[in-house]
Structure formats: structure tokens, C-alpha cells
Amino acid sequence: MWSFDGKKFSEVHGPILFHHGERLRLTLVNDTMMEHPIHLHGMFFEVDNGAGEYRPRKHTVSVKPAERSLRLITADEPGRWAFHCHLLLHMEAGMFRVVEVSAKPEVRS
Numbered sequence: 830m831w832s833f834d835g836k837k838f839s840e841v842h843g844p845i846l847f848h849h850g851e852r853l854r855l856t857l858v859n860d861t862m863m864e865h866p867i868h869l870h871g872m873f874f875e876v877d878n879g880a881g882e883y884r885p886r887k888h889t890v891s892v893k894p895a896e897r898s899l900r901l902i903t904a905d906e907p908g909r910w911a912f913h914c915h916l917l918l919h920m921e922a923g924m925f926r927v928v929e930v931s932a933k934p935e936v937r938s
């Protein structure tokens with residue numbers, strides 16, 4: 830079974846919610862024997878590679894077998910976005926989620 834957090838897309842209810850403007854740390858743990866190119870649409874992953882402020886900005890980054898990969902995200906694009914493994918076999922089997930970034934907060938004067 831290919832999934833995120835042990836659940837296929839068909840088994841989850843609703844999107845993963847991000848608040849507009851928030852800064853997030855995502856930890857991806859690959860506990861399989863395959864490499865997974867993980868793609869988040871709409872926003873960049875910043876790869877936290879231990880090099881301080883020099884973090885590569887990527888839409889898709891592969892996570893190797895038994896690797897733990899840290900990413901930073903700024904949720905700055907409101908809407909619903911696909912988050913999935915880019916191996917189509919894995920995506921179609923359930924390694925897919927929808928990320929929803931809440932609407933931009935009202936600007937008050």
C-alpha cells in the first residue's frame with residue numbers, strides 16, 4: 830500500500846489545512862525501500878539541509894529509502910493544492926493529499 834501517514838487518499842476525509850501566511854516545518858520519513866519524489870503544488874519547499882540560510886527552493890524533492898527529510902514551507906498561496914508522490918503508480922495507489930491554504934486574511938485599516 831502506498832500512502833501518507835499510513836492512509837491512502839481514498840481513506841482520508843478532507844484536505845490538510847494550512848493557515849495563510851504561516852511558516853511550517855514538514856518532516857518526511859520514508860520507511861519504504863523505494864525513493865519517492867514528493868511534489869507540493871503551488872508553494873516551494875525549502876530544503877532544510879543544515880546549511881543555514883542557504884536552503885534550496887524546490888517543488889519536488891526525492892526522499893531516499895530510510896531517509897528523514899526536513900522542509901520549510903511558507904503558506905502564501907491560498908487555495909487547494911495537490912501534494913503527492915510523483916511516481917504515478919504510487920500516486921494512483923493512494924500517495925496523494927490535498928493541501929488547502931486558507932483565504933488571505935482581510936486587511937484592516
Ligand SMILES: [Cu+2]
Pocket residue numbers: 864865866914915916919920924
Ligand atoms: Cu512514491
